[in-house]
Amino acid sequence: MKRDQSAVQVASIGFTGKPARKFFDLLKGAHVRTVLDIRLNNTSQLAGFAKRQDLPYFLENLCNTAYVEVPELAPEPDLLKRYQAKKLSWENLRDEYFELIARRRVESNLDIALFESGCLLCSEHLPHHCHRALALEYLNSHWNNRLAITHLT
Template sequence: MKRENKAMQVATIGFTGKDAQTFFDLLKSTKVRTVLDIRLNNTSQLAGFAKKQDLPYFLDKLCDAAYVEMPELAPEPDLFRRYQAKQLAWDDFTAEYIELIAKRRVESNLDVDLFHSACLLCSEHLPHHCHRRLAVEYLNSQWNSRMTITHLS
């Protein structure tokens, strides 16, 4: 049963700039039920404790939370590369990313229930210039779900 008309708590977090204790304590204190991994590259050694291979175990044991990989909300590699190389300004990245997820019809293809007490995970330390903020704001506007969004930092 879909709960699209009820308000839901949704958080976002980036692992960069946080040690493992801070990261997992933030998730636990926020009572996150599911971490939605929307990273383009979640297997890099740079991901440390947040690598795709290890994160499900840590989330289960430390936070009693589940892990769901959600590539539908990841940017295309070329889009991300152009932004990282400063070939694309933030406003242009934003427009292209929103166009991409709209084209993917994520609002129709993702299960709303996964977002209840969930946390979108990316690598950026702060949400200001990160696609996790754009994704959650886009979904909130499309679902008209009255999400309460918290950016954990």
């Protein structure tokens, strides 16, 4: 099968449930050029090796990978709290998150080139119920399905 030459290769990854070795090996194996941090809270001690103050060092020295924060794709605290408290279904979270990033005009304000060989970072182990998958879905729908998405698990 021939790959679309205009496709932008992008990945997503969550750090929870992964030892550092697996996390960094997944990034290296996928040839990630830039990790795009879309977490709401990236300074928590619970983030371990993925804390904002440490991660750029590890990425550069272990993977030759850059680190960029992309707060435009982070959810608002109330949105996550309501979902975690089961006051919002996944479908309602999706709808409200899409409304939020539409108001932020992310499809116009973010350059698709930033995503080439990029990897969206969040905390959730799997992408199925994580806003990183929603962010990529939203952007792909606005960028004519130009994102070729791989979820690193």
